[in-house]
Structures are given as C-alpha cells and as structure tokens.
Amino acid sequence: MTPVTKPISPFEGQKPGTSGLRKKTRVFMQPGYVEAFVQSIFNAIGGCAGKTFVIGGDGRYFNAEAIQTILRMAAASGAARAIVGQGGLLSTPAASNLIRVRGADGGLILSASHNPGGIDEDFGLKYNISNGGPAPEGVTAAIFDQTKTLREYYTLDTDDLDLSAIGETTLGGMTVEIVDPVTDYAALMQTLFDFDAIRALIADGFTLRFDAMHAVTGPYAKTIIEGMLGAPEGTVLNGVPSVDFGKGHPDPNPIWAKPLVDMVMSSDGPDFAAASDGDGDRNMILGKGVYVTPSDSLAVLAANAPLAPGYARGLAGVARSMPTSRAADRVADKLGIGAYETPTGWKFFGNLLDAGKATLCGEESAGTGSDHVREKDGLWAVLLWLNILAKRKMSVKDILLDHWQTYGRDYYSRHDYEAVDSAVAEGIMGDLKALADGPLPDGIQKIDSFSYTDPVDGSVSHNQGMRVFFDDGARAVMRLSGTGTEGATIRVYLERYEVPDGDLTNETQDALAPIAAAVDELTGLKERSGRTAPDVMT
Template sequence: MSQTVTTRPFQDQRPGTSGLRKPVSVFQQPHYLENFVQALFDCVAKDIVGATLVLGGDGRYHNREAIQTILRIAAANKVGHVVVGRGGIYSTPAVSAAIRKRHAAGGIILSASHNPGGPEGDFGIKYNSRNGGPAPESLTERIFSRSKEIDRYFIAEPQHIDIDRPGTYRLDTLNVEVIDPVEEYAQFMQRLFDFERIREMLQEGLRISFDAMHAVTGPYAKAIFEDLLGAPQGSVHNGIPLADFGGGHPDPNLTYAAALVAQMQAPDGPDFGAASDGDGDRNMILGKQFFVTPSDSLAVLAANATRVPGYKDGIVGVARSMPTSRAVDRVAAALDIPCFETPTGWKFFGNLLDADRITLCGEESFGTGSNHVREKDGLWAVLFWLNLLAVRKQSVADIVREHWREYGRDVYTRHDYENIDATAAHGLMNALRDRFDTLIGQVHAGLSVTAADDFAYDDPIDGSRTEHQGLRILFGNEARIIFRLSGTGTQGATLRVYIERQETRDTHIDADAQVLLRSLIEAADTIAGIRKHTGRNAPDVIT
C-alpha cells in the first residue's frame, strides 16, 4: 500500500554539475529527500512506470537510509524493477554500465563524489538518463522547477529490504533485485583490456599500489587487481568502504592522497600508483617519483589507444573540458581527428559520445573516460595505463617524457582556493569580466594578452548553448589563464585558477611545473586581484 504525504517545497534543490549536493544534515530534514525524488519522478513519469531503474551509491553516511526511502517512493510511483548494488555500494561508472546493459530507464546515484563524508560531511543524489549519462541541463532545470512547487509525494508503507543479501525482493508491486555489481563490472573490463598481458607483467615483478581511499572502488579494486590480475595481497590500500571514508577526503590528488604520493616518491617505492575517489569516477596516475597530470593522461591514452584491445581499430575523436590543458588537442591534430572543447561537467560529453563523434574524453579534475559508458571511470583509466605499461614495457615516466618530446609539453597547474566567501568570489569574477577590453595587449610574464572572454559552448549535436563557463585570458596559442567558480562544493565558493603554457625546449621539458609557471602564477594574481578580493595569500590545493 502507498500513501500520499502532504509537503511544502524547499527552494534550494537546484542540481549542480553533478546533481544535488548538500550537507548530510540538510538531507536529514523531514521531507527533503522525499521531495527531491518525487520531483524527479514527476519529471520522468512517462519513462519510469513499469520500467527498470538502477540504484546505489558510494557508501557514504546516510546512503543506506536513503536507499530504503527511494525504494518506497519508487514503488509508490509504479516503477517496475530496481537493481540495487549489494550493501548499497555501486560505483558511478558501474551504474552507467548497468543502465546501458539492462536498457534501463535511468539510474539514481547517491554520492557527493570527492566531497568529505560522515555525519558532518556531505551527501548527494543525481539522476542518470537512459544513455547512462548524467541528466541533461534541460531535465535538471525541470526537476528544480518542480521541486519549488511540489506539495505532495507518494510513498509505500515501510518495509525493510535486505540490501546486503543478493536476491529478488518484493515491495508492493516493485521488484527489487540486489546484485553484486563488482562481478558484472569486472567482466566488462575484461572485454576492453588484455588481462592476460597485464597479469604476466605483474608476475614478472612490476609492483602496483592502489589507494581506494575507503570509498566505493575498494571492492572493485581488490577483485580486479588482486584476485583477477594476481597483484600481491595488500596492493590495494584503504579498500573497505566506510561511511566517513576513514576520516579522509576522498579526492585523488596530490594533497588528499598524500600517503600514496609519499610511497611513490620513496626510492624503493612501487612502479605504478593510482587512486580513485568517493564514487569511483576519478583517477590519479603516478609512476615511480612521477606524477601524471590528468591532462597529460588523456593525451597519452589518446596517442596510444590502438595498443589496447578495446580501441584497436582507432578513435574517431576526442573531447576535453575547457579548463583541461590543450595537450590532447595536439594529439588529435596529429591523428587528424576532431577535438571538442566543452564546459566542465561530464554531461556535455554525452551528446558527442551518443552521436559517435568522440571515443575518448576527459577533464583536468582527474576524470577520464570513453564510449564504453557515459561517465568518467577511474578503474577503467587505471587498467588502460596498466595495459599500456604491459605493451610498451616502459616506465610511466618514460612513456610521458617520450610523449612530451614528440608533441611538446603543456606545462599545467590548477590552484584551488576553497571555502572562500561567495560574495567575494563573485565580486572577483565580475570585476575581471568588466576589465576584458582593457586587458587586450597587456604584457604579463613576457606574453601579450591576445583575447579575453567568458567561455560559451554551442552543442554541435542538439544546438543548445551554455554560457558563463569560465573566464579565459589567452596569450595566443602559447599560454592561458582560466578563472572558474566550482559547482561541486557545499560550503562557500571554490575559485579554481588554471594556468598553462606550452614548453618545447628539451632542456626544460622535465622541470617542475610550479617553477616553469611561476611568472604566470604571479600574473594570475595581478590580473584578477586574488589576494585583494579573497584575502588569501596562497591556494589550499595545488595540482
């Protein structure tokens, strides 16, 4: 039996680039989650009645309770079948793959990605559409509009579903199927990569270290790297998903994966290191005493794609988010394939993937993926690199340095100023935007400003236009400085400053990025007045 519950709307339920993210305490308010899920179901009602949905999350605090609530609302809204990951654990790329494999109407992912977890941390929810990718902006805006006027939701009577035990359960007329998502994903990866060759490389002595950060990829990584590929037990660290991520910050970068970085810097450290984030869609790649920027990783994978079974016939095109370095552009030019520049947010790659205009895509924020799913995929990227190491029989550092010598190096860094006052952050952006005309021709760091704009994207598939995606200061084809406010945090604002310069001199090609970019880093503060507007003397995170 289901009931209709009278409610009042909340005015703060607009999804960002990756769904609705708020502190756990916000989601724990009476009716808050229920309102949003009902608003979602109201907007996709024609698609979900009698249909299949996929449901799961990254295991963060409130994940289990939210799943039980969503199942009850799904039953009351006449959904036919819901596939749930065992224990509520389901990585974002695995959900995307499951939607596509089952021809499901969509999927609900409970995650705040790389944001901290626990009772004082964040929670999130997003909807992925029939193609397996994040809901387009047109749908998320409809959900937001509906959430501001909703006055009721439908929910079945309480009935606990044992999500820890695989099997099929009944909730009113709804079939709930609890599955082991790890096995299904591992089988999928074996169709894309040469597991036998990787296994042989590991047996020959190549040592790997993977930091799951007590997040969703732990069970996947242990099953794939240790059980299937034969890496020694203990190669996967922090492999048990915890509701608070063990008190850590599940963001795979040089700051928050410091223990892995230190291990890889040691003289006797492993040959290959990697980490993934809260929901398993991001990745960080490390060699012995060597960090691979996400921008370089995308470019290297594109240049070497035909060496991997799943891409042996070549790639049709590539895409990168606007703040991502132009390293992959140079590979695309050499391969004579298209390269698309999109706004930040994986959903912008979806149309290009569905139209078969691109095969590989990536973002500087540690996200890489391909046409195998419609999400970025952390473990996929790690397996791609391992397959590449097995084929080329070179170290990570040698592969990247060889790439730089062939294509040039786009020296790149990102400086994050986290939790700054939102008014000050918007003031900085508005002031810089107002000065665009006066910047042209100015010389900074020995380079002349040739253009300044607020990036806008015209989708070549559906013709939609997306504006105000970041402020770009261009120094011809040689360098760029980009300023952007992030939409993934829940407290204050995060200012991201992206700085890039092409380097072709072999004597400088392997130097530290912060050293090579020092003059442009100083120019970024001069141009935008970062200290003046934010009061910050240094960024919180440098990658």
C-alpha cells in the same frame, strides 16, 4: 499495498549542479528533504509507471537510509523494477554500465564524489538518464522547476528491505533486484583490456599499489587487480568502504593521497601507483618518482589507446573540458581526429559519445573515460595505463618524457581557493568579465567568457568560465566550482606550452609562476580572497 500521498512544502536551493544536488549530510537528513528532491525527479521525467531504475551509491553516511526512501517512493509511483547494488553500493561508472546493459530507464546515484563523508560532511544525489550519463541541462532544469512547486509525494508505509542478500524480492508491485556491484563491471573491463598481458607484467615482478581511499572502488580493485590480474594481496590499500572514508578526504590528488605519493616517490617505491575517489569515477596516476597530471594522462591515453584490444580500431575523436590543458588536442591533431572542447561536467560529453564523434574524454579534475560508459571511470583509467605499460615495456616516467618529446609539454596546474565568501568570489569573476570588453592590459591577447554550442543537438551553454589568453601562447582559466557545499571555490587553471625540443623537465610551479603572478595582478585574487596562496595546488 496502497501508496500513501503525503503533503510537503518545497525546500529552497534544491537546484542540481553539474553533478546533481550536493549539500551537507544534515541538510539531506531533514524530514522530507530527500522525498522532495526524489519526487521532483520522478515528476520531471514523466513519472515512474512501468520503468526500471538502477539505484546505488558510494556507501557514505546516510546512503542506506536514502536508498530505502527512494525504493519506497519508486514502488509507490508504479516503477516495475529497481536494480540495486548489494548493500546499496555501486560505483558511479558501474551504475552507468548497469543502466546501459540492463536497458534501464535511468538511475539514481547517491554520492558526493570526492567530497568527504559523515554526518557533518557532504552528501549528494543525482539522476542519470537511459544512456547511463548524467542528466542534461534540460532535465536538471525541469527537476529544479518541480522542486519549487512541489506539494505532495508518494510513498509506501513499509519496513526497510534487506539489501545484503543477492536475489529478487518485491516491494508493493515493484521487483527489487539485488546484484553484485562488481560482476557486470568486471566483465566489461575484460572486453576492453588485455588481461593476459597485464597479468604477465605483474608476474614478471612489476610492482604496483592502488589506494581505494576507504571508498567504493575497494571491492572492484580487489576483485580485478588482486583477483583477476594476480597482483599480491595487499596491493589494494584502504580497500574496505567506510561511511566516513576512514575520516579522510576521498579525493585522489597529491594533497589528500599524500601517503601514496610519498610511497611512490621513495627510492624503494612501487613501479606504478594509482588512487580513485569516493564514488570511483576519478583517478590519480603515479610512476616511480613522477606524478602524471590528469591533463597529461588524457593525452597519453589518447596517444596509446589502440594498444588495448577495446580500442584497437582507433579513436573517433578526443573531448576535453575547457579548463583541461590542450595536450590532448595536440594528439588529436597528429592523429587527424576530432578534438572537442566542452564546458565542465561529464554530461556535456554524452552527446559526443552517443554520436560517435569522440571515443575518449577527460577533465582536469582527475576524470577520464571512454565510450564504454557515460561517466568518467577511475579504475578504467588505471587498467588502460597498465595495458599500455605492459605493451610498451617502459616506465611511467619514460612514457611521459617520450610523449613530451613527441608532442611538446603543456605545463599545467590548478590552484584552488576554497570556501571564499560567495559575494567576493562573484565580484572577482564579474570584474574579470568586465575587463573583456575594455582595453586589454599589456601582454594579454584576449579575455572571454567561454560558451559552448553542442555540435550534435545545437544546444548552447553560456558563462562556463573566463579564459585569459596571453601574447606568448600561455592561458589561464578561472571559474567557480559547483562541487562544494559551503562558500565558493575559485579554481584557477594555468597553462604554458613548451615545444618538443625545449625545456621539458622544469618544475611545474616554477614554469607557471609568471602566469600565476599575472593572474593575481589582473584580478587581485589573493588580496580580495584573503589568501596568501591557494588552498590546494594540483
């Protein structure tokens, strides 16, 4: 089977962001678009000859077609083996695990994470390196450089492969191995958590629900939660993956998972509830009558992780993205371990995890994980919470209150202004940056643009978001999101600390209202964006 060389012209705008390349599905469906980006990846990593790749995605619209294209191109470029999730499905954390346990050279993950799916919605593709984590900036920069000069790509003229049957087949000189997407991941979870304790908790009448949001985590949750842990059938909601996520928005937050929130807030709701997103790397945690913010969840997990067998040795350190609240820092300080503040993007945690400096990592955007893989992991976070609940024998609400009474509470919220005109958004951010160099308004201690120096390799990342520090210790962060596909999303993060013996049960938005007002006065955000309120508050 002879490789075919085909000419191609570069496509503008194929610059990978913090989570790979994300565009509208119809953009990816343009003739040659996937081929151009994939060939740029292969060129940037020194070719495919003799290499092994993990390939899979969240099952959204056009995933199956794109995977066939990738397989033909990898085979034409001399790859030795492709490991593919059955039906093309692999959650992002499961893909990371497969890369690691199989010693693969890298992986191509097809997902736009929490973004909606469908022919008129979003699509994404990213490259993960051999440690299982997202490609670092040096690799994504090399990929982008290739996209600007590409003139040809290599493929095979073959029919599509059947990806439904587990086993091995060949494509050209490449072995294609179809694997059950859940098996290796479930085995890893068994090594980390006390399944016997969780199973006993459930058998004793503890009630829970897990909303897979019609996305990739459904099969994983049904196997582990309903199967291995013995939860009743029906515990997993919306558990069958759909190409358009049931025409929903697979983002696990109180807005898009409102039916689950309403259920757990009702008087007869379950003791515990959780949700995950399109590709399985994000999570939302709820207890009866209480929503746990991602920042608080990271802090609680850090404080209680040694209750799980996989973390009984203790934690080396805790890392968080800069916009995430400082709640985890307070835990690290009390434990006497390292606390690291990184830019947004899971790839920045990779060096810390590989170097053994951090064990747990988290982002305010509903992502938490540990050194078991090199991606955030939604179902992992749910299982760690269940392990903690089984050991502490307290409700989610009581664990949260006990945590605040020990460490204090960081009132925290993210306000999103979505699809803002890009020029307007850039102007707002530019004006705020200019304020940092002049006389500061009353009540503001410092304004700066966050830069990060990696403590492992010394690499430096500039302009990672604007921080505003108030005289009373409160903090606001503003940054432009890299996960949308149209306009610009301005994210505003608000944080105020309350001491352990202070008012720990105030309503979050009420507690943060003065900071939100101060940010609006400082930037003119609402007037300039044409909004009277954020589109989403989490």
